[in-house]
Amino acid sequence: MPQNPFSYGKALSPNHFIGRSKEIRRIVNRLLNGESTALIGDPHIGKTSLLTYLVHSDTRQSLYEGKAAQWYFSMMDTQILGGQLTPVQFWEQALFPIKESLDKEPPDSLLNKHYALCKENNFGNFTLERLFLLLKKIGRQFVLALDEFDTLLNHPVLNSAEFYGGLRSFASRPEFALVLIIASRTPLSQLNSRTQKFNPTGSPFFNIFAEITMGALTDKEVEKLFSLAGDRFKDHEKHAIKALAGKHPYLLQATCAALWDAYEEDEINRQPYVVQRLQEVNFFFSDxxxxxxxxxxxxxxxxxxxxxxxxxxxxxxxxxxxxxxxxxxxxxxxxxxxxxxxxxxxxxxxxxxxxxxxxxxxxxxxxxxxxxxxxxxxxxxxxxxxxxxxxxxxxxxxxxxxxxxxxxxxxxxxxxxxxxxxxxxxxxxxx
Ligand SMILES: Nc1ncnc2c1ncn2[C@@H]1O[C@H](COP(=O)(O)OP(=O)(O)OP(=O)(O)O)[C@@H](O)[C@H]1O
Ligand SMILES: [Mg+2]
Known part of the structure; x- marks a missing residue:
């Protein structure tokens, strides 16, 4: 039985990822300029899939003009950070790609020394600053992708002026090598107002990002998604799918998956089958x-x-x-x-x-x-x-x-x- 080519539910791996070329172009240009970006979008619009696409080892080489070999990429889902995770543990996890690369460095290299210093000093902002300064000097860039960034606002330990201040300072000043891509359901204006209490007179923490709102797919991208079905779907069915799902990637995938199965199961009347199956995604609307x-x-x-x-x-x-x-x-x-x-x-x-x-x-x-x-x-x-x-x-x-x-x-x-x-x-x- 041929496998259903449509998938919905979890974030996509790069080989299943479709489109988003406008967003990708903008973010890649910003990364090449050392600038940070915030991806904002409603549930299931494709934030995690896009973040993954941007930092994945399969896509890096072609995306960043051959610079990826000199860059470090790290992705963290802030939602799964345990409530008691401290800034020390956060940075240790985030900087893991550096730690991993140290084996290839001479033991007395500056990078080795600076990383060890950071660790000794519990990844305090002062030693982190020295590390990001050094990385920049030796021509490296550290790309840190933070998914579900808005959940940090409810974190009992990391939701602090010192932590946000560090992130902001390392990512906003040109002498440091840190570049952030964050994904959030909450727009930046709300993130800023909810963290204003830490910094009542200073600049809002998150005004260093360009905000990209993720919306519907383009017509061309929708066609590309349909093409996963080969020539199985008829034109009038594609039309109906678009009426039902709009150009929302998750709804499209769910509707296409249902129609694919209707064919697979030799349903005579595919319409009620698809409609019935779509009850599955009702939770998504309340979410x-x-x-x-x-x-x-x-x-x-x-x-x-x-x-x-x-x-x-x-x-x-x-x-x-x-x-x-x-x-x-x-x-x-x-x-x-x-x-x-x-x-x-x-x-x-x-x-x-x-x-x-x-x-x-x-x-x-x-x-x-x-x-x-x-x-x-x-x-x-x-x-x-x-x-x-x-x-x-x-x-x-x-x-x-x-x-x-x-x-x-x-x-x-x-x-x-x-x-x-x-x-x-x-x-x-x-x-
Ligand atoms: N670029 C894409 N091409 C095709 N399908 C996509 C794309 N992006 C998202 N989808 C569909 O949407 C689903 C949800 O994607 P993803 O988990 O990345 O969304 P999200 O915005 O991170 O959701 P959440 O807000 O729940 O974290 C995927 O399983 C897939 O079905
Ligand atoms: Mg997500």
Missing amino acids: TWRTWTPEIRKAFTIAAIAHQERLLKDAGFFGENLMTSIEDWKPELRELENKGWIEKDEQYQGGYKISSEIMLAWLSDELIKAARTDKSFESWLQERGIDGAFISVDEKKAFVEAAKKAAGVIKQAKEPIKDVFDLVKGLFGAS
Whole structure:
């Protein structure tokens, strides 16, 4: 039985990695200039896969103009650092590639001596400074990739001024050889404000990074992903996959994997099979929702209602108030657009539609569940964490009304989640 070429769940190894050429080009240029970068993105957008691609021994030689042989690469997942891990243990782990290379150095080399000094002094910032200074002098660069960087903010020991100050200073000054690539679900502005207490008057710790927000794949990258199936998927099926998953890499992989298996198992009717299988990824939506601010959640809900309204043939959910409010939510809508969750489409009220029908179905289902109980929409908003968003009384009223109407109409469908999927039904052939 041929192996399913699609994989979703864990980060990809470089030989399965697809695309992201724009992001790669930017980060590689920055690394060549000795500059640090922060990769910011929602859950499962591909941060770890990209970090791995950038530092992996299989890709280094071709990525960095032949300089990789002179560079050290180290990658750490800060989420798995034990709660009691000290800065000493952190640096010992991070600098392991240097330690490993010392065997090839003469025992009395400066690098050997400096590394030993660092160790003797418990990797204090002063000796680390000397080490990074030396590395730079001898033409080396130390690339340190820190995944799940935002979890450091909850670390009982490392979440400290000394630790962040050291990282910032070694990575920001041109005389030192440290370059950082960090990945985080939390944007830099929030990382800065959450660490401001350590440094109330100085520069924010993390303003040395260029921030790259990871969003949807490009059309070309999506085609490349489809090509993993050879000629198995029909054109109308590819079209349906894009409607369901948008261009989100994880959702695409999950949908493609399901369709591949439907063929493998000789399913006569592949559409319900795929839809059924996609229930597996429901947890992903709640995960994503949890990481959003109340403002983003509200902006997404508005766009989802606008989308539903059009699908349900302009059911009139939108009063004038809500239309005005869409204008006020432009920054959040733009952020959602950058992250690949919504896309511009003038046919929809407010000018946006939801990119993934599966995400739309998830949110609609949540709305319906709320409508099924006698709970007020006020409490639905509260439970969903939307009520924390700043909204005027009028706006709130309009929003609640629109959400109620939307839920009311969607509720009439016997199987609500199927209702949305029905819209792409027919795109899947029966055989
Ligand atoms: N470049 C890519 N090409 C193809 N598929 C990808 C790519 N990047 C991510 N994916 C898909 O998304 C899934 C999740 O990727 P990854 O673990 O790298 O995301 P992440 O942003 O690190 O997630 P988390 O926020 O949970 O740490 C992968 O298993 C794969 O299915
Ligand atoms: Mg990750």
